[in-house]
Amino acid sequence: MSDRPQIFGIPTSTFCWTTRLVCAEKGQPHDFFEMIPGGVLDGVRHPFARVPVLRYHGVTVYESMAIARFLDRELPGAALQPADSFALARMDQWISATSDYLYDTLIVGIVGERLVAPLDGREPDETIVAEQTEVMREQLGVIDEILCGSRYLAGDTLTLADLFLAPLIHWTDKTPEGGEALDLYPTLRRWFHGMAERDSFKATIPLVHI
Ligand SMILES: N[C@@H](CCC(=O)N[C@@H](CS)C(=O)NCC(=O)O)C(=O)O
Incomplete structure (x- = not known):
């Protein structure tokens, strides 16, 4: 075993x-x-x-x-969940929002239509892309505001919440609409740049070129 x-x-x-x-x-x-x-x-x-x-x-x-x-x-190693109950609630809040609302918009809506649809041999649904682009901009704005007030999503320490969000931003940035939306939010971009520079990110980045 x-x-x-x-x-x-x-x-x-x-x-x-x-x-x-x-x-x-x-x-x-x-x-x-x-x-x-x-x-x-x-x-x-x-x-x-x-x-x-x-x-x-x-x-x-x-x-x-x-x-x-x-x-x-x-596993041994630095804790990725805060001991403080309020910070833990913030972490859980962002994991939940990321896995539900942001995932639906960024991955199902934008990445699904722009990157996955062509791989599946179908045309992107431009109506979905246009609708979801609006929603995406609003949602990314919420995240940007949070990151203007703290270094990471749940405070000044990296938590699991950041590890849930970073993969979504990676794929979103590979779409024209996602890249443009991220350019509206320099703080979010800076956070993502920091995440993408981490050894953990480089060691696990999917080896596919879309
Ligand atoms: N709530 C699940 C969601 C997992 C999930 O939806 N995974 C996707 C891949 S990103 C999947 O298996 N999709 C297959 C499907 O929707 O049929 C979790 O957090 O693990």
């Missing part, structure tokens, strides 16, 4: 990437196995046909927030 965290999923998935970032931030090696949503690999499956799934010491955990929190507690 492996004593390293084993993560099953797809490299481009932001949720999978976050769980890998947690391992890298803790300075702990992990093994990544490509498994499509709905797949079964080496006995590992997600009962709701999603990814990622973590297997560690023979136990499986799914849902990226559960995985991220578990890995942070379980």
Whole structure:
């Protein structure tokens, strides 16, 4: 039985990437196995046909927030969850907002139409792109305002919340609409630049060129 965290999923998935970032931030090696949503690999499956799934010491955990929190507690290395209850609530708040609202807009709406649709052999739906661009600008503005007041999303220390958001911004920046929207918010851009410069980010960045 492996004593390293084993993560099953797809490299481009932001949720999978976050769980890998947690391992890298803790300075702990992990093994990544490509498994499509709905797949079964080496006995590992997600009962709701999603990814990622973590297997560690023979136990499986799914849902990226559960995985991220578990890995942070379980692995040695600097804590990625604040001890202070208010800061912890802020972290949870931004993980939730990122995984729900921002994911729907940036990844499903913008990246899904601009980057994924052509790979699937279909034309981007320009109505969706136009609608979601408006929403994206508003949402990124909210994040920018937060980052004007603190270095990271939940205060002046890096937390899991930053590791949930950074992969979304990476893919968004690869679209024309996303790049333009990010240019409106220099503080958010600066935060992302800092995230992209981290060793953890460089070690886990998906090796695909879109
Ligand atoms: N709430 C889940 C969401 C995971 C999720 O939606 N993963 C995507 C990949 S980024 C997926 O498996 N999509 C497959 C589908 O929607 O059928 C988590 O946080 O792990």
